[in-house]
Amino acid sequence: MIGKITTSVLAVGAAAMLASSPAMADYPRKKITFLIAYGPGGGFDTITRKLGPYLKKYLGGKVTIVAKNLPGGRGKKAAQFLAKRKANGSHILMFNMPGHAMPNIIGEKAGYDVRKIDWLGRVAQFRYVIVTSASKGKYKNIQEVLKSKSQIKIPITGPGTTGYLASAILWNALGVQPKYITGYKSSSRYALGVIRGDGDLTILAKGSFKKYISSKKKKRAAFKDLKPILEITNGKSEFGVPTTGEMGQKDLSILGGDRIVGTTPGTPKAIKDQLATALYKAVTDPEFVAWGNKVGRPVAPLNAKDATKLVGELFSYYTQYKDLLAASNKKTR
Amino acid sequence: MFEALIEGIINLGTPHSLMLLAAGSAVGLLFGAIPGLGGTTAVALLIPLTFGMEPWQAIILMGGVMAATSTGGSVSAILLNTPGIAPNAATTFDGYPLAQQGKAGMAIGAGATASALGGVIGVISLVAVIPIMKAIVLLFTPPEFFMLAIFGLCAIAVSSGDRLLQGLITAIIGLMVGFVGYYDVTSTVRYDFGIPLLEDGIKLVPALIGLFAISEMINLAMKGGSISQETADVKISRISDGVKSVFKNWSTMLVGSGYGTFIGAVPGVGGTVAAFLSYSTQVQRDPAPDVEYGEGNIKGVIAPESANNAKDGGSLIPTLAFGIPGSAETAVFLGVLVLHGIEPGQKLLEDHQDLVFTLVVALTVSAVFATLVVLILAKYMVLLTKISVHMLIPTVTVVALVGAFALNTEIGDVVIAFIFAFIGYFMIRFNYPRVTFTIAIVLGSITELSFHQSMLISDDQLSIFYTRGISVFLFALTILSLAFPTFRRKMKERKLAKEEAGK
Amino acid sequence: MRIPEQRQPTAWYILIILAFVVLFIVTSYKYNLTDRMFPLMVGYFAVPLLLMDLLSLTDTKIGGQISLFFSGKSQKQVDEDADPTPRTLGQELIIFVWMGALVLGIYLIGFLPCTPVFVYCWMKYRGGYSVRQSAYLAIGTIVFVYVLFELILQYELYPGIFLYWYG
DSSP: OHHHHHHHHHHHHHHHHHHHHHHHHHOSOSEEEEEESSOTTSHHHHHHHHHHHHHHHHTTSOSEEEEEEOOOGGGHHHHHHHHTSOSSSOEEEEEEETGGGHHHHTTOOOSOOTTTSEEEEEEEEEEEEEEEETTTOSOSSHHHHHHOSSOOEEEOSOTTSHHHHHHHHHHHHHTOOOEEEOOOSSHHHHHHHHHTTSSSEEEEEHHHHGGGBOOSSGGGTTOOOEEEEEEOOSSOOSSSSOBTTTTTOGGGGGOEEEEEEEEOTTOOHHHHHHHHHHHHHHHTOHHHHHHHHHTTOOEEEEOHHHHHHHHHHHHHHHHTTHHHHHHHHHOOO | OHHHHHHHHHHHTSHHHHHHHHHHHHHHHHHHHSTTTHHHHHHHHHHHHHTTSOHHHHHHHHHHHHHHHHHHHHHHHHHHSOOSSGGGHHHHHHHHHHHHTTOHHHHHHHHHHHHHHHHHHHHHHHHHHGGGHHHHHHTOOHHHHHHHHHHHHHHHHHTTGGGHHHHHHHHHHHHHHHHSEEETTTTEEESOTTOGGGGGOOOHHHHHIIIIIIHHHHHHHHHOSBSOOSOOOGGGGOHHHHHHHHHHTHHHHHHHHHHHHHHHHSTTTOHHHHHHHHHHHHHHHOSSOSSOTTSOOTHHHHHHHHHHHHHHHHTHHHHHHHSOOSSHHHHHHHHHHHHTTOOOSHHHHHHOHHHHHHHHHHHHHHHHHHHHHHHHHHHHHGGGGTSBHHHHHHHHHHHHHHHHHHHHTOHHHHHHHHHHHHHHHHHHHTTOOHHHHHHHHHHHHHHHHHHHHHHHHHTSOGGGGTSSHHHHHHHHHHHHHHHHHHHHHHHHHHHHHHHHHHO | OOOOGGGHHHHHHHHHHHHHHHHHHHHHTTSOHHHHHHHHHHHHHHHHHHHHHHHTTSSSHHHHHHHHHHHSSOHHHHHHHSOOOOOOHHHHHHHHHHHHHHHHHHHHHOHHHHHHHHHHHIIIIISOOOHHHHHHHHHHHHHHHIIIIIIISOOOOOOOHHHHHHO
16 A cells, blocks of 8 residues: 555656656756846846846856846836746746735735745845934934924835835834825935935935945035934844834834845746755855945845745735725825 | 046056947947937946946946937937937927938037037036035925926927917927826826826837837828938038037037036936927027027027037936936946946045046047047938938838837837827927927926925925025026017017118 | 818817817816826816917907917918928828838737838838839848847847737
8 A cells, every 4th residue: 555655656756757857957048037127227227137147157157147127017017027927937037025015915906926926035135224314404313203293204205115114114113103205216316305404314225325424524524414313123233323123113123125036936846946046056156245245235145935934924014004005005195 | 636537548548448438439329329229228238248347447338338329319310300319309309400401411510519519518517516516416406396397398388489379288288298107296196097008107218209200200201202302412411511510609509518417417307308408598599590490400409419418427416426316327327336346426436536537538538439420420321311201211110119119128118109109290290399298298297296395395385485595596597488488579570670771 | 260271170180189188187186186286287277278279270350369479470471381291181091000000010910020011011012112122121121120129139029919928
């Protein structure tokens, strides 16, 4: 009896191997398209293009990796395109989490489902810091903000965007009701908004914040630019400012962004594993790591399994705020 | 600073560097000339090539590209009424009528020369303002953006001359087109009628390809013959006449360059607005022109062309001061810097001054180089206006549609180009100005967005618009530009009276 | 209140724009205050302008005054300035059909087959060129498009609706 089962298991296994072996022998094919969900020039564009050659190296060096911008629908178009490819590992995309999950969470028609995407691994992540203008800011530190009687003004991208949501969740948890000055097209635009005094403070990715740190030269001291007042982390602050962890808000440390690479749902396991292994090696390549550190975008590698788990966690975390998300998507003042 | 400049020149002085610059310049010219491609695409596509290069070499290559695109774009704008890149749209208004009159050579000569000089002036201004760069960028907050947009709309509407009413109507239609899609203040998607493509709004480049290139092909199909209606008298189309005309009209070129630098420095406004404002200002400065604007006045070529090349220097101001791109092209250029491990922003200026000046030198040399190439080739390119339209129509239409697709690899953009081809054709047919239409598409969303942002900042106090120096100044300019039509009519009457008296 | 015959096509054109503007205004009311504020302002501003433009076409006194006010020209001068190219609706329709067929063809089967076919057909049947000349230019164009976009720039030129989603 046991023998029979073993035989049949072996037979099924052999059949499975036979079925998958042509795919394995074929892969990697001549060309893999590394999609970019946004236009040329942004953070996703840069990191995808930088990563391409390393991925090629660890896929055996013969495959061509073509970086291709497919902007549209605030990132949705590329994800939709990826989801509809043949599941043969010919297309991969670096997703913007939680941004790409939003349509799924609020039940909007998206043409893809992040819960079904085959995840290959994480490349990078960023966490937030709250900044104000050193010369024009009304509030010197976070205590003043919390105690303030007047309304705090926050320049930010539109309702429903990642930065807006993180702000909404953060200030909600800290018991502050700010006024959002929406409409900035990117984080660098609203950072500029704070520098010139459009509003009081805002939320910024730590990496992109570093380029606004005050100049050391005296001549330019008139523009002291931005300074941090609160860091969203459970660890120690990089900038020596209070952290949300210290304020007892441990939950908030998930707020941020994760750049996770995925491929078309239903991709054969052999191909997926090969891609995931190569991706992990590429992201941990010392040269790539050194580059990330140099330009203030440190890598944060995660393997396929952990990345999949993370997507699940992010999904359930933000689902708690479903009403807030849906409302912010429709709400006008 | 001086040492860094010397280093920049030395960097560029080797044969290898010069080759890189020439290659970049050539790519820029070609990509500028083909509608839909443009500098952003060129820079993005060259990125993989730079992987093996030193940062300064990459900068030379990219600088070569960026300085040459609008020069290339001016050629197709003049010869085929097809703006190669969006800012060249303003060049079609007088450049193409010149080509129709058999003066394409002169127009190209003037456009290319104005481009080179504008480019050089833009770069010089960039270097000059480096110490006060940040202050300039910080001057513009939402109320100023609003006033700038209103000024732009009014100035351009009145420049439609004796088609003022029709100009206002097309401006309004343009504004409506600009309202389509995602609105950043509320994150609402408007006027999309359930079509996913419209969610992102109607993109400028495919719209312009339809509005200018394809509509003109339809128009040519109705007319037949060749673009140049004159039976070639080579003498009047001399390229050198064009070159000379720029020096003769040096003030036009200077004002245009000023506009380009200044508007280029304001992030998020861009070369198209600079070129159009420069054009309309020229129309207003010249109330009694020898040749009506829109009917082939050479100054109508010089003004926008000097502006859209000067903006390359200008748009580097916010890029260097804050690491915030002043245009789509500089956004990609910033990406290239990051790829090479250089963080843009203030630190770039402090730690890598040699690189900044390498870029400055590359931009200058490439602007001049591209112009020389165009001037040398102009003689042959002019032949395009002499061949039968039935060879031009199918080829230009197809290449323009491929260009519309290539921008975002989006087939819907081809449909957009097609729809705008109809709109454009009927505008030609019934003589409704396309100047106001185009600029309204660009400025409409800036107007609305900056108004709502101003209201959010000021807690709904309208006083925010008249309690700030620059916005009051811009408001005064707006009033002046509105008073202009009356002034223009008076001048015209006076000129007529003088002529009468002369007889 | 009559619109002279030579100005009637323009009148139709204005009426079409007017219809478009009305549709725009109606659609605007679907949106919240912030979202519809500017569009409505613009929309309502357009209506009187269009009506004035329409009036300026009529052979009434007020029509003449409007024309004079905005353009400094009498209606007669405006007529003289109009583009003299003879155009009939029939001719226009034929060209629209050609262009429409091209775009539809691209949408269905992609750029690569449509490009040479369109160039060849236009040259041959509208331009009256010989088979050989037409073929040369058709081949030249497709080679240019293929080499530049597909080979050098590595674009995947749109292959038609079926291959795009399921290819």
